[in-house]
Amino acid sequence: MDLLLFGPPGAGKGTQAKFLVDLLGIPQISTGDMMRAERKSGSDLGKQFDEYMSAGKLVPDGLVLDLMLKRLTQADAKNGAIFDGYPRTVDQAESLDALLGQLERRIDRVVSLDVQLDAIVERVTGRRVCLDCGQTYHVRYSPPPQNGECTSCRGTQIVQRSDDTEEVVRKRYEEYKAKTEPVLAHYEEKGVVQRVEGVGSLEEITERIKEAIGVE
Numbered sequence: 001m002d003l004l005l006f007g008p009p010g011a012g013k014g015t016q017a018k019f020l021v022d023l024l025g026i027p028q029i030s031t032g033d034m035m036r037a038e039r040k041s042g043s044d045l046g047k048q049f050d051e052y053m054s055a056g057k058l059v060p061d062g063l064v065l066d067l068m069l070k071r072l073t074q075a076d077a078k079n080g081a082i083f084d085g086y087p088r089t090v091d092q093a094e095s096l097d098a099l100l101g102q103l104e105r106r107i108d109r110v111v112s113l114d115v116q117l118d119a120i121v122e123r124v125t126g127r128r129v130c131l132d133c134g135q136t137y138h139v140r141y142s143p144p145p146q147n148g149e150c151t152s153c154r155g156t157q158i159v160q161r162s163d164d165t166e167e168v169v170r171k172r173y174e175e176y177k178a179k180t181e182p183v184l185a186h187y188e189e190k191g192v193v194q195r196v197e198g199v200g201s202l203e204e205i206t207e208r209i210k211e212a213i214g215v216e
């Protein structure tokens, strides 16, 4: 199954994607992670990414698609993948559809995590992150330990990221509304979208997603 996890930035897609990886036995495709790995590997493609990324420029869609093709034909992704954070525009969605078509695949399911802006603001501004291992906490829902030691790695640098502010959240949300939300309409026309209420505990949301895609 090729599944697209959709929703505004801060809706919790990344966290849910990790559960789905275990549940469905297919990998999560993150273009950011893939590009970083490719740069590190020193491949030709990686060098091209490097030129754009080190200049702070946006990597052209065509190059991202080359990478996507490479990734989707690797053994662990042959039976499907979980897309999270890509496609971000209708153009990218159409390109991805065409690419999957070449592989005789398609986006089978789109799970849209519906979360209102106010809830995202609360979630993101309350987020705290361990600088050593990336473990996340929330001041209200899963507070960092009182002794200041990370529960995963015992690191002591649990901080608020500088871009986890209301201003940044609102700006990203507006961009999402304008450019990314139309992707949902694109897949709605194909009848593959399932909407899931994205507010609640992690477990509650995971249960709703499982129900939506018909997996126990």
Ligand SMILES: [Zn+2]
Residues within 6 Å of the ligand: 130, 131, 132, 133, 134, 135, 150, 151, 152, 153, 154, 155
């Ligand atoms: Zn940690």
